[in-house]
Amino acid sequence: MRFFITGHTGFKGSWLTLMLKHLGHEVYGLSLEPAKNGLYSLANLNKIVDGEMFCNILNFDEFKNFFELINPDVSIHLAAQSLVKKSYNDPSVTFNENIIGTMNFLKVITDIPTTRANLIITSDKVYKNIFNSKPFSESDSLGGVDPYSASKSCADILAQSWVESFKLSPTAIARSGNVIGGGDWAENRLIPDIVNAINEGTSLKIRYPNAIRPWQHVLDCLNGYILLIENMLEKQKGGIWNFGPTNENFIEVSKLLEIFLMHYGKNCKIEENLNTDVQFHKESLVLKIDSSKARKLLGWNDELNLNSAIRLTAQWYKSFYSGANALNITQDQIKAYYET
Numbered sequence: 287m288r289f290f291i292t293g294h295t296g297f298k299g300s301w302l303t304l305m306l307k308h309l310g311h312e313v314y315g316l317s318l319e320p321a322k323n324g325l326y327s328l329a330n331l332n333k334i335v336d337g338e339m340f341c342n343i344l345n346f347d348e349f350k351n352f353f354e355l356i357n358p359d360v361s362i363h364l365a366a367q368s369l370v371k372k373s374y375n376d377p378s379v380t381f382n383e384n385i386i387g388t389m390n391f392l393k394v395i396t397d398i399p400t401t402r403a404n405l406i407i408t409s410d411k412v413y414k415n416i417f418n419s420k421p422f423s424e425s426d427s428l429g430g431v432d433p434y435s436a437s438k439s440c441a442d443i444l445a446q447s448w449v450e451s452f453k454l455s456p457t458a459i460a461r462s463g464n465v466i467g468g469g470d471w472a473e474n475r476l477i478p479d480i481v482n483a484i485n486e487g488t489s490l491k492i493r494y495p496n497a498i499r500p501w502q503h504v505l506d507c508l509n510g511y512i513l514l515i516e517n518m519l520e521k522q523k524g525g526i527w528n529f530g531p532t533n534e535n536f537i538e539v540s541k542l543l544e545i546f547l548m549h550y551g552k553n554c555k556i557e558e559n560l561n562t563d564v565q566f567h568k569e570s571l572v573l574k575i576d577s578s579k580a581r582k583l584l585g586w587n588d589e590l591n592l593n594s595a596i597r598l599t600a601q602w603y604k605s606f607y608s609g610a611n612a613l614n615i616t617q618d619q620i621k622a623y624y625e626t
Contacts, residue, residue, distance in 0.1 A: 288312045288336075290358035290401075292343055292391060293365030295320035297470045298407075300331055301504045301616070302362070305512065308620050312336045314356045316349060317365060325469030328606075329613035343387040346394075353394050360515055363391040363406045366438070371474045373434035384437035385444060392448045395457070403456050403518040405511060408442040410463035410500070410530060410575045411435035421576035424461075424526040449524065458514055458524035463531075463575060466595060467504035468602020468619070469612060476539060480546055481603045483554040490556050495540040500574060502531040503595035505623045506588045513584045527584075530575040535592045542596065549600035589626065 289306050293299045294315025303313050314337040320326040332338070339352045343365045353361075366384050367373065373380040388406065395404050413422040414429030428443060430436030442459060449457050471478045483490035510529035518524055547553055580586045590598065598619055605615050 287360060288356065288358045289314065290353060290356055290361045291315045292361075292363050292387075293317050294335065294338065295324065295326040295331070295340075296364060296368075297325060297467075297472065298465065298504060298508065299364050300325040300329065300469065301467060301620075302364070302508050302511070303331055303335060304329075304613075304616055305505070305508055305620055307334055308617070308624065309512070314338060314358060316341065316343065316352055318342060321471070323471045325612060325616065328469065329611075329616055331613075334613075342383075343390055344382060346390045349390055350394050350397065354398050357398075357400055359402050360519075361391075361395055361401050361404045362511070362515075363388065363404075365391075366407075366441075367434070368409075369472060369474060370432055370434045373432060373437065377433040380433050381437045381440075384434075384441050388441040388444055389448075392445060392452075395454060396448075396452050399453070399455065401455050403515050404454065404458070404524075405515055405518075406441075406445045406457065406459050407511070408445070408459055408461050409435070409438040410461050410528070410573060412439040412442045412461060413575070415573075421530075421574040422528070423576040424528055424579060446526070456518040456522050456524045458518055459526045460511055460514060460529055461527070461575065462507050462510070462529040463500040463502065463573065465502050465504040465507045466599045468599055468606065468615060476542065477546065477599060480543060480550075480554065484550065484552050485607055488555075490543075490554050492539060492543070492556060495538065495543075497539050498536050498573075499539065499542075500530045501535050501537065501542055501592060501595065502529075502588065503590045503598060505598075505620065506531070506590055506595070509589070509623075510580055510584070510586045513586050514580070517584055527580050528575040528577045529580055529586070530577045531588050531592070533574075535588065535595070536574060537592065545593065545596045546600050549597045550604055589623065 295317040341348045367380040414427040428439040430439040
């Protein structure tokens with residue numbers, strides 16, 4: 287089967303590309319130029335994909351022409367500006383890429399109605415945060431107090447309205463939270479910050495050590511997307527779906543740090559609560575999503591418990607910094623995931 291992924295050079299996109307190749311599919315992608323220190327570049331995924339184009343998704347004509355040339359069976363929209371802090375530094379880029387980029391994707395799959403299924407990835411942060419510990423379900427209200435979450439909420443509503451307004455092949459929206467896994471070096475993310483502090487001998491700055499987050503390995507999250515696509519192909523229905531871990535995987539930032547360092551086998555200097563930027567005062571200390579729909583109707587479950595997810599992540603970085611090949615490490619972890 288032929289898959290088309292926007293944002294294929296990003297962290298999730300790189301893992302998804304290798305998972306789909308492992309499952310025997312063709313993978314084509316459209317993205318910005320990849321970061322030199324990202325998984326895509328380190329694993330030389332340009333030699334793995336079946337075809338790709340590097341351009342901004344805001345360039346509708348180039349996007350449409352390439353999509354029409356590939357004529358995919360399944361399209362997946364991952365391309366986004368995904369960093370909260372960056373959304374404050376450059377909100378116009380965030381809103382343009384996340385809203386107009388999503389609209390361009392929707393226009394393309396409408397103008398070229400040859401796909402059999404389409405998947406749009408938004409975020410668990412699309413939900414209107416009322417600052418309590420109740421898990422959000424797919425029917426809860428959307429909102430956003432920071433530019434990133436607001437832009438993703440707008441993109442989600444846009445996708446919902448487009449599906450209702452125009453004739454499309456089955457199209458679904460997936461909302462997921464924090465994912466961890468090897469090969470992520472994005473700025474202002476906990477695991478990359480830990481790894482950088484260890485290997486550069488610098489201090490690790492923790493913004494909210496007591497914040498509770500849903501930690502999930504990228505393999506489990508992306509496996510949910512793949513199961514959803516298979517379900518769409520079989521039942522010809524889309525819908526909105528949450529993909530988050532079980533309650534056991536909701537732990538404090540400080541606890542994840544402790545487990546990660548145990549598996550990595552090294553320590554680093556830690557400085558807590560150093561960030562006083564006003565925008566971060568609105569972050570929720572607890573953010574949970576209810577994924578019972580996906581578990582019941584798709585048969586999706588976390589194959590990796592919390593300790594296994596953190597251990598696999600730590601092992602990835604430890605192997606990489608010991609000289610192992612990034613592609614081999616990732617492929618080995620994917621192979622082991624599907625064999626268990």
